[in-house]
Amino acid sequence: MNYKTDFPIFQERPDLIYFDNGATAQKPQAVIEAEQKFYTTSNSNIHRGPHFLAEEATILYEDAKRTVADFIGAEKQEEVIFTKNATEAVNLVAHSFGQSLSEGDVVILSKLEHHANIVPWLQLKEQKGIELRYFEISENGIEFDPNLIDDRVKLVSVSGMSNTLGTITDLPPIIKATHAAGAKVLVDAAQLAVHQPINVHQLDADFLVFTGHKLYGPTGIGALYGKEELLGRMPPFLGGGDMIEEVLLDGFTPAEPPRKFEAGTPPIAQAIGLKAAIDYVIGIGFPKIHKIEHELTGYLLDKLNSLPFIKIIGPKKNKNRGSLVSFVMEGVHTHDIAEGLSQQNICIRAGHHCTQPLMDHFGIPGTARISLSFYNTKEEIDKCTELLKEVYNYFH
Amino acid sequence: MNLYAQNILDRYKEPFYKDKKVKADLMAKEANLSCGDKLEVQMELKDGKIKTYSFTGVGCAISQASADILGDLVIGRTIDDVLNMTKDELLEALGIDISERRMKCALLGLVAIQKAIKQVTK
Numbered sequence: 001m002n003y004k005t006d007f008p009i010f011q012e013r014p015d016l017i018y019f020d021n022g023a024t025a026q027k028p029q030a031v032i033e034a035e036q037k038f039y040t041t042s043n044s045n046i047h048r049g050p051h052f053l054a055e056e057a058t059i060l061y062e063d064a065k066r067t068v069a070d071f072i073g074a075e076k077q078e079e080v081i082f083t084k085n086a087t088e089a090v091n092l093v094a095h096s097f098g099q100s101l102s103e104g105d106v107v108i109l110s111k112l113e114h115h116a117n118i119v120p121w122l123q124l125k126e127q128k129g130i131e132l133r134y135f136e137i138s139e140n141g142i143e144f145d146p147n148l149i150d151d152r153v154k155l156v157s158v159s160g161m162s163n164t165l166g167t168i169t170d171l172p173p174i175i176k177a178t179h180a181a182g183a184k185v186l187v188d189a190a191q192l193a194v195h196q197p198i199n200v201h202q203l204d205a206d207f208l209v210f211t212g213h214k215l216y217g218p219t220g221i222g223a224l225y226g227k228e229e230l231l232g233r234m235p236p237f238l239g240g241g242d243m244i245e246e247v248l249l250d251g252f253t254p255a256e257p258p259r260k261f262e263a264g265t266p267p268i269a270q271a272i273g274l275k276a277a278i279d280y281v282i283g284i285g286f287p288k289i290h291k292i293e294h295e296l297t298g299y300l301l302d303k304l305n306s307l308p309f310i311k312i313i314g315p316k317k318n319k320n321r322g323s324l325v326s327f328v329m330e331g332v333h334t335h336d337i338a339e340g341l342s343q344q345n346i347c348i349r350a351g352h353h354c355t356q357p358l359m360d361h362f363g364i365p366g367t368a369r370i371s372l373s374f375y376n377t378k379e380e381i382d383k384c385t386e387l388l389k390e391v392y393n394y395f396h
Numbered sequence: 397m398n399l400y401a402q403n404i405l406d407r408y409k410e411p412f413y414k415d416k417k418v419k420a421d422l423m424a425k426e427a428n429l430s431c432g433d434k435l436e437v438q439m440e441l442k443d444g445k446i447k448t449y450s451f452t453g454v455g456c457a458i459s460q461a462s463a464d465i466l467g468d469l470v471i472g473r474t475i476d477d478v479l480n481m482t483k484d485e486l487l488e489a490l491g492i493d494i495s496e497r498r499m500k501c502a503l504l505g506l507v508a509i510q511k512a513i514k515q516v517t518k
Binding site for chain 2: 333334335336339340343350351352356365366387390391393394395
């Protein structure tokens with residue numbers, strides 16, 4: 001099954017071998033069309049307009065919310081807030097939920113977190129004097145240590161899947177221990193949501209974030225899930241139109257969630273595009289997607305493991321990991337690897353992947369990263385493997 | 397595979413000025429954290445001119461080769477002259493087109509050298 005035919009960019013650029021899906025995914029025609037159709041047929045601002053076009057647009061936007069809620073297993077779409085990306089979603093929690101934290105309260109992260117799930121907490125630390133603790137990590141991902149969780153801990157915020165190691169976090173024990181201590185959990189599902197089904201109720205996550213553009217959807221749209229009672233207690237994030245009930249010269253009353261947290265005109269067209277992306281993914285189904293990606297990952301790992309000058313940073317085996325593999329090459333800088341592949345139409349990522357603490361932990365400046373999707377193929381992996389040999393030989 | 401121009405590869409593999417012991421009248425560090433390129437440059441001055449140059453560092457072929465080729469360009473020149481050196485002069489000396497995405501790598505050495513000079517001319 002050649003999924004590339006669903007994606008216009010592969011028709012435009014038939015030689016493109018796109019292995020940078022962890023950074024962003026390509027867009028199926030259905031998503032591009034959905035956004036375009038909104039602009040050509042129903043474009044209007046939402047919620048406040050007292051005309052038929054506004055109603056049409058509002059219905060489309062709320063439908064998109066409903067789709068996202070269903071996608072992550074949230075019962076109420078009021079528990080879903082649209083943001084511009086996962087980074088903004090984390091910032092929303094750090095800012096708003098963070099208001100309830102005081103000096104000496106503890107937030108636990110891990111050393112493999114993306115900067116989006118570190119920097120907002122560092123900012124909160126500067127602002128409020130909270131303490132940050134970090135779960136240690138290994139090449140197998142987060143090393144959960146329940147001893148870090150004491151009664152000073154208010155929030156544990158961890159990645160569902162590492163964007164550098166590719167490891168999938170065993171979330172249930174972390175969530176269970178966190179709740180037992182009376183603290184809340186945020187799951188960063190930016191990578192995880194693309195490769196595995198998520199159910200916030202089964203997880204009992206308090207907060208969950210993901211982003212649209214990694215999920216074959218448009219850029220500029222992300223989502224925050226938050227339990228109703230938490231969102232109800234949190235102060236607003238950004239201020240402006242739509243998130244208010246009443247505005248006077250000397251004060252305002254905020255709206256109820258989710259609108260409390262959606263200030264200004266939201267990314268309407270992008271939300272509709274995201275719905276189309278989710279519909280597309282569900283149309284194929286995660287069992288199928290997982291089967292393809294798992295097989296491709298196994299194939300890639302075999303190829304990389306067979307090259308003596310390549311070292312995989314992360315699990316060497318195809319277990320408890322997603323379709324994302326970081327590696328280094330003996331005596332060759334990661335940037336030069338990426339350049340060598342780029343000159344032959346292969347897109348990979350090189351550098352610290354916004355995980356500098358992880359790189360510091362492993363004592364390396366960066367890795368080369370191949371992140372696969374169900375539209376990649378074994379032939380592409382073969383070509384990449386040959387080129388990696390050529391790059392190595394060029395420098396030796 | 398013809399990844400880079402021959403001179404870049406040559407100077408990366410066999411640099412002239414790397415890890416040499418130099419009396420460091422001028423010194424500066426510069427890094428390109430997003431790529432993982434790091435450089436430290438050292439220069440000895442005599443009569444306001446750069447007498448010797450050396451660098452240490454780790455990084456991609458372009459950043460390291462460029463740092464090495466800079467040695468050819470700066471030795472014998474006054475520090476004012478080097479302070480006013482433009483990126484175009486360096487790019488011409490590299491002899492190849494540097495794409496936008498590699499520009500920071502190519503210029504890292506120049507930024508470091510000019511930073512070192514600014515520290516004494518302030």
